[in-house]
Amino acid sequence: MQIDKVTAPEYVVPLGPFHPALLEGEYFKLKVEGEKVLDVDLKLGYNYRGIMKLAESRSYHQNIYLFERVCGICSAAHTTAYTQTAEMLGGIELPDRARYIRTLIAELERIHSHLLWAGVGMELIGFKTLFMLIWRDREHVLDVLEAISGNRQHYAMNTIGGVRKDIDKDMIPKIEEKLKLLHKATETATKAVLEDGGIRARTKGIGTLDKEIARKICVVGPVARATGMAIDVRKDDPYAAYDEIPFDIITAEGGDILSMAIVRLGELVESVKISQFCLDKLKTVGGPIRAEVKEFPTGEAVGRVEAPRGELMYYLVSNGTNIPERARVRTPSYLNDYALLFMLPGESLADVPITVASVDPCMACTDRMCSVTDHRIQIHKTGTLRDLSKSFR
Amino acid sequence: MVKITAIKEALKALFKPATTKYPHGPPSHVPPGLRGLPQFSDENCIGCGACVVCCSANAISMKDEGDTRTLSIFYPRCVFCGRCEDICPEDGISLTEQFELATTDKKNAEVTIVFKLVRCSQCGDVISTRKHLDKIKERIMTNVDATVKEEVVRDLPKYETLCGECRRKLSYELNTHTQKYYARRWES
Amino acid sequence: MQTVFDYLFIIALYFAVIGLAFFFSWGASWVFRKLSARLQARRGPPAYQPIADIIKLFGKERFTPALSNKFLYILSPLLALSAILILSFMIPPGTPLWPGPLAFDLIVILYFSVMFSLAFVIAGWASGSTWGKIGASREVVMILSVELPLAIALLIPSLALARGGFSFSLSITDVISAQQGTFIWILPNWFLFRYPLAAIALFLTLLTKSWMRPFGDIPEAEQEIFAGSLTEYGGPLLGIFELARLFRFYVFTALFVDLYLGGGVGFVFPFDLLIFLAKCLVIVILMTIVHVASARYRISHVFKWFLTVCLAFALFSLIRVLVGF
Numbered sequence: 007m008q009i010d011k012v013t014a015p016e017y018v019v020p021l022g023p024f025h026p027a028l029l030e031g032e033y034f035k036l037k038v039e040g041e042k043v044l045d046v047d048l049k050l051g052y053n054y055r056g057i058m059k060l061a062e063s064r065s066y067h068q069n070i071y072l073f074e075r076v077c078g079i080c081s082a083a084h085t086t087a088y089t090q091t092a093e094m095l096g097g098i099e100l101p102d103r104a105r106y107i108r109t110l111i112a113e114l115e116r117i118h119s120h121l122l123w124a125g126v127g128m129e130l131i132g133f134k135t136l137f138m139l140i141w142r143d144r145e146h147v148l149d150v151l152e153a154i155s156g157n158r159q160h161y162a163m164n165t166i167g168g169v170r171k172d173i174d175k176d177m178i179p180k181i182e183e184k185l186k187l188l189h190k191a192t193e194t195a196t197k198a199v200l201e202d203g204g205i206r207a208r209t210k211g212i213g214t215l216d217k218e219i220a221r222k223i224c225v226v227g228p229v230a231r232a233t234g235m236a237i238d239v240r241k242d243d244p245y246a247a248y249d250e251i252p253f254d255i256i257t258a259e260g261g262d263i264l265s266m267a268i269v270r271l272g273e274l275v276e277s278v279k280i281s282q283f284c285l286d287k288l289k290t291v292g293g294p295i296r297a298e299v300k301e302f303p304t305g306e307a308v309g310r311v312e313a314p315r316g317e318l319m320y321y322l323v324s325n326g327t328n329i330p331e332r333a334r335v336r337t338p339s340y341l342n343d344y345a346l347l348f349m350l351p352g353e354s355l356a357d358v359p360i361t362v363a364s365v366d367p368c369m370a371c372t373d374r375m376c377s378v379t380d381h382r383i384q385i386h387k388t389g390t391l392r393d394l395s396k397s398f399r
Numbered sequence: 400m401v402k403i404t405a406i407k408e409a410l411k412a413l414f415k416p417a418t419t420k421y422p423h424g425p426p427s428h429v430p431p432g433l434r435g436l437p438q439f440s441d442e443n444c445i446g447c448g449a450c451v452v453c454c455s456a457n458a459i460s461m462k463d464e465g466d467t468r469t470l471s472i473f474y475p476r477c478v479f480c481g482r483c484e485d486i487c488p489e490d491g492i493s494l495t496e497q498f499e500l501a502t503t504d505k506k507n508a509e510v511t512i513v514f515k516l517v518r519c520s521q522c523g524d525v526i527s528t529r530k531h532l533d534k535i536k537e538r539i540m541t542n543v544d545a546t547v548k549e550e551v552v553r554d555l556p557k558y559e560t561l562c563g564e565c566r567r568k569l570s571y572e573l574n575t576h577t578q579k580y581y582a583r584r585w586e587s
Numbered sequence: 588m589q590t591v592f593d594y595l596f597i598i599a600l601y602f603a604v605i606g607l608a609f610f611f612s613w614g615a616s617w618v619f620r621k622l623s624a625r626l627q628a629r630r631g632p633p634a635y636q637p638i639a640d641i642i643k644l645f646g647k648e649r650f651t652p653a654l655s656n657k658f659l660y661i662l663s664p665l666l667a668l669s670a671i672l673i674l675s676f677m678i679p680p681g682t683p684l685w686p687g688p689l690a691f692d693l694i695v696i697l698y699f700s701v702m703f704s705l706a707f708v709i710a711g712w713a714s715g716s717t718w719g720k721i722g723a724s725r726e727v728v729m730i731l732s733v734e735l736p737l738a739i740a741l742l743i744p745s746l747a748l749a750r751g752g753f754s755f756s757l758s759i760t761d762v763i764s765a766q767q768g769t770f771i772w773i774l775p776n777w778f779l780f781r782y783p784l785a786a787i788a789l790f791l792t793l794l795t796k797s798w799m800r801p802f803g804d805i806p807e808a809e810q811e812i813f814a815g816s817l818t819e820y821g822g823p824l825l826g827i828f829e830l831a832r833l834f835r836f837y838v839f840t841a842l843f844v845d846l847y848l849g850g851g852v853g854f855v856f857p858f859d860l861l862i863f864l865a866k867c868l869v870i871v872i873l874m875t876i877v878h879v880a881s882a883r884y885r886i887s888h889v890f891k892w893f894l895t896v897c898l899a900f901a902l903f904s905l906i907r908v909l910v911g912f
């Protein structure tokens with residue numbers, strides 16, 4: 007008797023828009039055969055909030071708090087990028103102390119974001135315990151941020167021309183204490199993640215992103231560094247106080263999930279060091295924390311920062327009034343999400359969530375444009391929300 | 400399959416739960432300087448409406464009805480940025496450390512403060528709140544140049560109850576036009 | 588002479604043991620949840636939580652998805668519950684005096700444990716959802732890889748009876764009574780010490796069958812496929828499933844304790860029962876720690892692990908039993 011080769015049926019698995027593995031609304035159309043993913047299609051746009059349009063109707067100062075809410079996790083990165091761009095427009099020089107405070111907040115935020123990522127990653131491969139423990143340790147950095155700024159997530163620290171709150175002298179030792187705890191916590195987390203056989207089995211060689219492809223689709227941030235490209239805006243185009251702070255760019259070879267984890271865990275340690283450096287400087291450097299803002303002359307400016315997820319870019323056009331003519335946000339996830347189209351095919355269905363999470367996607371950041379498909383004639387079209395609502399009524 | 404660190408950390412956590420029974424117990428800590436619900440200060444706020452303009456989430460609204468002005472913060476809209484606190488000229492609003500703001504009735508989700516309104520005696524337009532005008536008067540009295548103080552004190556009751564528009568229209572009639580000061584200055 | 592009263596007595600005994608199984612599972616489930624919460628630096632639920640969850644489900648609306656096979660959709664939870672109830676009174680609560688229903692206990696137990704898992708396969712296929720089907724296919728892979736080492740590890744004690752001077756028997760009560768006395772020095776004469784590798788194999792398979800990581804929760808991996816087979820279930824039908832799953836804390840631990848830890852042998856009633864339950868609790872705690880300290884593997888790893896390492900352990904012990912060293 008001859009047995010024919012048995013092939014599992016091909017079917018389409020909808021991952022999203024609502025799925026326990028995805029923290030935000032997005033839709034992966036997975037063509038699978040058995041458990042193996044053959045093809046992926048990615049659809050975004052479930053979180054469109056029209057922030058850029060809204061920004062064109064608010065004053066520069068109101069926009070700080072609007073852009074802070076583009077992303078809950080990298081809120082300081084967004085305001086840093088925005089205020090930096092606005093400062094370029096207005097030709098404003100930052101006072102020294104403000105530069106250090108900005109850097110400190112940015113690095114603390116990077117720590118919190120990377121720890122969050124590590125926890126979520128652990129949860130997606132079913133390691134609930136490490137998830138809980140990492141998130142418990144993440145509370146330390148949130149406590150620090152809360153003590154400095156008055157809120158755990160939306161710090162509202164940056165303003166055009168400086169920062170809004172000063173860091174007291176007697177608060178610094180407390181922060182240093184917490185930083186020591188964090189340093190220990192990051193080290194144990196790194197050890198726990200790297201030594202565990204189960205985690206290694208789930209992440210090594212999974213979701214590999216080829217370096218050439220990565221270069222071609224322009225991935226940024228930790229994803230790019232995990233494929234061996236040493237790019238980092240903090241070094242390449244220093245902003246705030248990064249030009250005088252010594253730190254290393256962490257890179258790894260391989261481009262798989264494990265190397266992305268190694269890059270992020272390594273950056274945790276670097277970030278703790280940078281924060282310590284800033285605190286040391288804050289002890290000695292005095293002076294104002296806020297420069298005066300006069301006006302925003304007609305013109306345009308581009309600013310970029312290294313957000314926890316990679317290069318974040320802001321573009322502003324001023325028409326001389328107190329309301330920007332145009333604001334454009336280019337978030338890192340916008341580039342990194344599309345790496346998934348190259349990472350997912352060939353993996354098993356069980357690895358899809360962790361692979362998706364490995365690029366640390368932030369979907370809400372990415373949804374900038376409303377795209378509507380007419381399913382009968384297959385036309386993509388974009389337009390303002392108002393026009394779209396008219397035509398689809 | 401070495402997972403010593405994970406087990407060690409887990410066992411260390413055995414008797415030290417990091418969570419609290421929060422909704423059923425007190426919160427773990429409320430840091431000083433927490434940015435919570437913005438509150439008007441009955442004493443300091445003068446009802447000038449500067450915070451209404453600058454609020455980054457348009458959470459504060461101002462309503463003039465009859466002879467009262469109501470300023471209200473609709474706090475489901477508020478993003479707790481603290482910009483109102485920054486901008487207020489009189490320390491009239493500040494963020495409290497109150498953060499348990501959930502309510503089942505939308506009507507309760509508001510912080511309001513009511514002022515007595517002054518209307519123009521000529522056309523009935525809104526000038527500002529009584530408190531605001533008093534404050535302005537007080538400022539003028541303390542800051543005014545000593546050389547013109549007498550005249551200002553004399554003129555004030557004339558235009559006190561007029562709106563800006565009417566004041567402009569009636570300035571020659573009432574002899575309150577500022578030109579006279581300039582004229583005097585040119586002479587001297 | 589057996590009278591009607593003897594039969595009634597036995598039936599009452601069975602019901603008593605189901606009650607015992609229920610209350611033990613409730614407690615063990617709470618210990619499991621509380622301990623894993625504490626190990627994860629959380630506080631954990633109050634003691635009534637496991638049962639409150641199930642009662643809540645029974646209070647909800649019953650529905651059948653439009654795409655499902657209605658008959659099988661309703662049948663499979665009942666199948667799971669009846670399989671696990673039968674299992675729970677077939678396994679003696681630690682005493683050799685248990686009036687076993689059949690002489691082939693172990694074979695029947697094997698059957699019903701497969702049936703219990705099959706109920707989830709049927710549920711997944713009957714519910715008509717993609718996630719249910721993926722869960723069902725994963726469950727099939729689990730059955731294929733787990734049942735073989737499980738069968739061998741279950742049968743080793745009964746095969747070993749002949750070596751220990753007893754007559755060969757498939758009844759668990761005989762296995763329990765064979766574990767009286769001491770093995771070497773002060774070690775009791777448990778099969779755990781005589782065939783440790785088989786005990787490890789059985790522990791791993793039972794761990795997997797009671798949905799504990801590293802392998803057990805693959806068919807219902809929340810982050811990958813929602814709830815797997817049970818994705819489309821809700822209301823009372825899910826409640827029946829959850830009730831059936833609650834009993835796993837008794838059935839699978841009791842099986843291990845009876846076969847490899849000597850049940851409650853060596854004590855008189857009621858102490859044998861207490862000793863037995865204490866041992867079961869220890870096994871639950873051990874399972875919890877393994878569960879908490881591991882990541883979830885992929886389904887391909889299950890195949891690899893159970894059909895190489897686990898099966899090798901079981902087969903090695905089998906050879907030892909048959910050849911006799």
Ligand code: SF4
Nearest residue numbers: 444447448450487491
């Ligand atoms: S005094 Fe301050 S709080 Fe009161 S209305 Fe003016 S700006 Fe707002």
Ligand code: SF4
Nearest residue numbers: 454477478480481483
């Ligand atoms: S805190 Fe910010 S959002 Fe809230 S009322 Fe004040 S300015 Fe508006």
